Amino acid sequence: MSIAARLAELDIVLPPPMRTGGLPFQLVRTHGNRALVAGHVPLDGEGRMAKPLGKVGADVSAEQGYAAARLCALAMLASLQAELGSLDRVERWLRVFGMVNAAPEFNALPGVINGCSELLIDVFGESVGGHARSAIGVAELPFGAPVEIEAEVAIRD
């Protein structure tokens, strides 16, 4: 099954690619069989930062943080699709680096980033979608995003 078909099966609609507003970097930088995926924030259906904003553990609940991490994964998929033409060119996920905008003393960070990891495994299966991962709490994220996730993917021609 193609990834597009699998997304449809899961009733998942990807957002438009993140609006970087002329920022001087690329959402996906490919080189050989590697795709380096820039840090992605959660997006709404129009490619803007999804709400709620703020710190997970204070303004944003752990459950909302999980949902935000899932939206980060969808944003990465949207960028990869735009860059690669088709998500079927993803050979294997390699690395997920999950950053939570953490309120003081909120340290249940893995449970938040699971929102990304579980989506990737749901869509690509364990063998392709598996990945090494770090989950950390950072002091601030761009414009109050609750979660930002960077990744690396092996791609085929």
Next chain:
Amino acid sequence: MSIAARLAELDIVLPPPMRTGGLPFQLVRTHGNRALVAGHVPLDGEGRMAKPLGKVGADVSAEQGYAAARLCALAMLASLQAELGSLDRVERWLRVFGMVNAAPEFNALPGVINGCSELLIDVFGESVGGHARSAIGVAELPFGAPVEIEAEVAIRD
């Protein structure tokens, strides 16, 4: 000398691989001649998070932080051994990304992450064990870990 013999010479016993409790990621993700090592926390002899927990510079002293970073390195070695079968398959260390759960105003971060870097060089020698490195202070780490370290290693067949 094999790495196993070198570890014995240094009286180092590796912990069992980190217990991820069903978390949806891999401790080591290999692809071609690369091994991407997930963020590792300090482990005790049973593969559980080693104490003390908390913020380096407050709950945890700089010296205890150094010891924790060394335990992170041993945890990475345990995961690599489990994944690769033998640490002799490590061709070269490439990157170490060291994250300290830093108390406010504690910025002697390189001295903490040295606990990892010096262990790697002790075990593998300067040529194989050397690496590019960042040492940063983060707001929170999973479940109060004082240090978390992610890495990349070049491997041979």
Next chain:
Amino acid sequence: MSIAARLAELDIVLPPPMRTGGLPFQLVRTHGNRALVAGHVPLDGEGRMAKPLGKVGADVSAEQGYAAARLCALAMLASLQAELGSLDRVERWLRVFGMVNAAPEFNALPGVINGCSELLIDVFGESVGGHARSAIGVAELPFGAPVEIEAEVAIRD
């Protein structure tokens, strides 16, 4: 035009490579056609940490943070030149990971890291100098650095 000529055209003088004071890591770790660039802080003309130090959004203004990120980029170029012999061996920038020592509630992080991204594109052009990027706010950086930036570059022989 060579990168050295382009730097001269832009009136840019690189600092001496960062003084790591015997720290157990390399500023640039090469492997095959990859160069992994350690986290670099802003340097002055003598290879020491450039002032001002402290938190962007409090001790350091956003404009000074931008300038600091630009100095991080120059420090990376100095390290790459020392390691590679010539910056013409840089085939493509791949990844920039920008860490801001952020004061509470300072979240205009992309604007700070633009100081690095725009310099790279000025010097190398969009095709070579482009990169995937993350911009995050961390709790502390080594010895009060306002910005630290890590990177990966594809190199040619």
